[in-house]
Amino acid sequence: MATINSSLHNLLSLPSFSSQNAPIFSLILQSKPSFTSLSTSFSHSIKSKPLCRNVVVSALSKIADSEFIGFPDGISGVFPAEAGVYAVYDENSEVQFIGISRNIAASVSTHRKSVPELCSSVKVGVVEEPDRTALTQAWKSWMEEHIAVTGKIPPGNETGNTTWVRQTPKKKPDLKLTPGRHVQLTVPLEQLIDRLVKENKVVAFIKGSRSAPLCGFSQKVVGILESEGADYETVDVLDEEYNGGLRETLKKYSNWPTFPQVFVNGDLVGGCDILSSMHEKGELASMLK
Amino acid sequence: MGSRAGATLLISRANRIRTKLQSALEATVLEVEDVSYQHAGHAGVKDNPNNETHFNLKIVSGKFDGQTLVKRHRMVYELLADELDSGLHAVSIQAKTPKEIGGSG
Numbered sequence: 001m002a003t004i005n006s007s008l009h010n011l012l013s014l015p016s017f018s019s020q021n022a023p024i025f026s027l028i029l030q031s032k033p034s035f036t037s038l039s040t041s042f043s044h045s046i047k048s049k050p051l052c053r054n055v056v057v058s059a060l061s062k063i064a065d066s067e068f069i070g071f072p073d074g075i076s077g078v079f080p081a082e083a084g085v086y087a088v089y090d091e092n093s094e095v096q097f098i099g100i101s102r103n104i105a106a107s108v109s110t111h112r113k114s115v116p117e118l119c120s121s122v123k124v125g126v127v128e129e130p131d132r133t134a135l136t137q138a139w140k141s142w143m144e145e146h147i148a149v150t151g152k153i154p155p156g157n158e159t160g161n162t163t164w165v166r167q168t169p170k171k172k173p174d175l176k177l178t179p180g181r182h183v184q185l186t187v188p189l190e191q192l193i194d195r196l197v198k199e200n201k202v203v204a205f206i207k208g209s210r211s212a213p214l215c216g217f218s219q220k221v222v223g224i225l226e227s228e229g230a231d232y233e234t235v236d237v238l239d240e241e242y243n244g245g246l247r248e249t250l251k252k253y254s255n256w257p258t259f260p261q262v263f264v265n266g267d268l269v270g271g272c273d274i275l276s277s278m279h280e281k282g283e284l285a286s287m288l289k
Numbered sequence: 290m291g292s293r294a295g296a297t298l299l300i301s302r303a304n305r306i307r308t309k310l311q312s313a314l315e316a317t318v319l320e321v322e323d324v325s326y327q328h329a330g331h332a333g334v335k336d337n338p339n340n341e342t343h344f345n346l347k348i349v350s351g352k353f354d355g356q357t358l359v360k361r362h363r364m365v366y367e368l369l370a371d372e373l374d375s376g377l378h379a380v381s382i383q384a385k386t387p388k389e390i391g392g393s394g
Contacts, residue, residue, distance in 0.1 A: 216328075217379065257366050257373045258380070273382050274358045 060138050063087055063095075063145050066123040071112055079105035079122065083130030085138040087146070088156070088164075091120040095146055097156025097164040100139045102130065115163055118156075174209050174234045175200075176242035189249045197263040202232035202288060205250055206260045210234040217272035218260045224279045225262075230288040264288065302341035302372060309368050310348060317387055318349035328378070342378040353386045 068089065069078060079086075086104050088097045088111055096118045101107035104124055112119040127138045146154060156164040177192050178185060185192075197203050204221055208214030213222050225232045237247050237259050251257050254268045262269045264287055269275065278284040307321045322345040346365065353361045361384035369377065 217381075255363060257370070258378075268359060270359050270362060274362065277358065 060085070060125050060127065060141060063123055063125075063142050064149070066125060068093075068121040068123060070121045071119065079108050080124060080126050081105040082126045083135060084124060084126040085135070085142050086125070087123045087142060087154070088119050089121045089123070090118050093120075095150070095154045097154050098139065098142050098146060099156075099164060100127075100135045111164060118163070171211050172233065174236045174239070175203070176239070177235060177246055178242055178244070181241055181244050189245055190253050193246070193250055193253050194266075196233075196235070198266040200233045201265060202230050203235065203263045204232055204260055205235045205237050205246075205262075207236070207238050209236050214238060215259070220272050221260045221262060221275055224275050224284070225288075228279065228284055228288050232288075302377060303344070306344060306346070306369060306372060306377075309372075310346070310365065313368050314348060314350040314352050314364070316348050316350045318347060318390070320345070320347035322346075324381075342376060343380070344377070345381045345383075347383045349385050349387055349390055351387055353384050354388070358384070 066087075071078075081103050082105075083100075083102045084104050085098065085100050086108060087095050088099070088108070090096050097111070099107060099111075104126070108119075108122050108124075125138060125142065127134050143153070143157065155161060175196065177189065177196065202225065204210075204218075204225060206213050206215075206218035206221060208218060210222055213219040222234070235243060235246070237243060237250065239246075247259070250259075250261065254261055254263075256268055256271070258271055260271055262271070262275055269278070269287070275284065278287070303321050303323050307319060310316060310321075311319055323341055323343070324345050325340050325343045328343045348365065352364070356364070362382050365380070365382050365384060366373065369380065
């Protein structure tokens with residue numbers, strides 16, 4: 001069973017905090033969407049369920065025992081970059097939303113950025129060994145406590161309220177080079193490739209789709225681009241239906257014999273090795289901007 | 290004591306890669322590691338009975354001096370063109386100059 005410890009933080013003053021200097025954590029938020037369903041699907045019916053917080057999350061502090069943490073100016077280190085449950089309070093110290101996250105600091109920063117008027121301070125309960133069950137239990141326990149005290153669900157947790165749920169950008173579809181293999185091309189494939197890499201800032205030719213790359217190197221490239229927060233396009237070189245002949249043509253076009261291949265501003269940057277090396281050296285970020 | 294053609298067949302791809310890179314790049318460091326086992330079962334590998342499909346290469350050569358990473362990789366790929374055409378599936382390349390590794394070369 002997971003052990004859960006609470007993390008108490010001191011109350012801090014609340015200087016103004018503009019959205020410009022809000023830290024951006026697009027990378028670390030990736031695991032969040034899988035949990036948002038928990039909060040959005042929550043309904044009044046849970047009121048009637050027996051309280052069970054003392055069973056699993058006995059070490060998690062109650063909301064009442066946790067301290068407020070305010071938002072300092074542009075400093076992200078105040079909130080733990082760990083998994084756990086958090087409650088967001090507005091300026092009237094009303095709970096607006098109770099959420100769980102794999103990275104509390106990142107989630108809280110994102111909330112502050114998207115709805116600053118509703119984020120005045122936060123209470124945090126870190127969950128150690130945060131498997132899904134432990135996180136869910138922690139969330140339930142805080143929700144139940146809140147409901148027991150106030151008799152209502154935090155507005156942000158009401159069914160249908162999407163204020164706090166990250167508007168998950170839909171994963172882009174992979175680009176298709178041709179309308180399909182039954183359509184006769186009027187321009188050479190090479191020209192289609194040329195246009196594609198010049199019209200899109202970052203293009204990764206990978207094996208498999210961006211949501212399910214079929215080769216470890218392609219997967220790594222997608223991971224790097226995601227972690228850089230890049231706005232990139234992908235083309236599946238294994239898609240015979242829409243990208244038939246692409247592998248051979250692209251090898252000649254780029255003078256590069258293997259995949260994945262990443263293009264930025266129409267130029268080949270390289271494959272997985274080069275991208276990894278640039279990523280590690282921090283050279284990639286400026287190029288992808 | 291087979292024919293020359295027979296002998297070539299018996300030389301492993303790893304050795305051919307090593308020879309090609311060594312003679313062309315005059316590498317001061319050349320590591321050729323067969324990592325095909327990591328990719329067993331992967332498309333394009335199954336059909337290859339010899340299964341020397343994936344290699345990690347670590348090359349230090351003065352010939353990389355002044356060349357971008359893309360150019361260095363292309364130099365290696367060009368030297369291995371025959372291998373890539375005959376079942377070599379992917380190589381992971383670390384291409385450095387003696388200066389970059391801080392050695393005397």
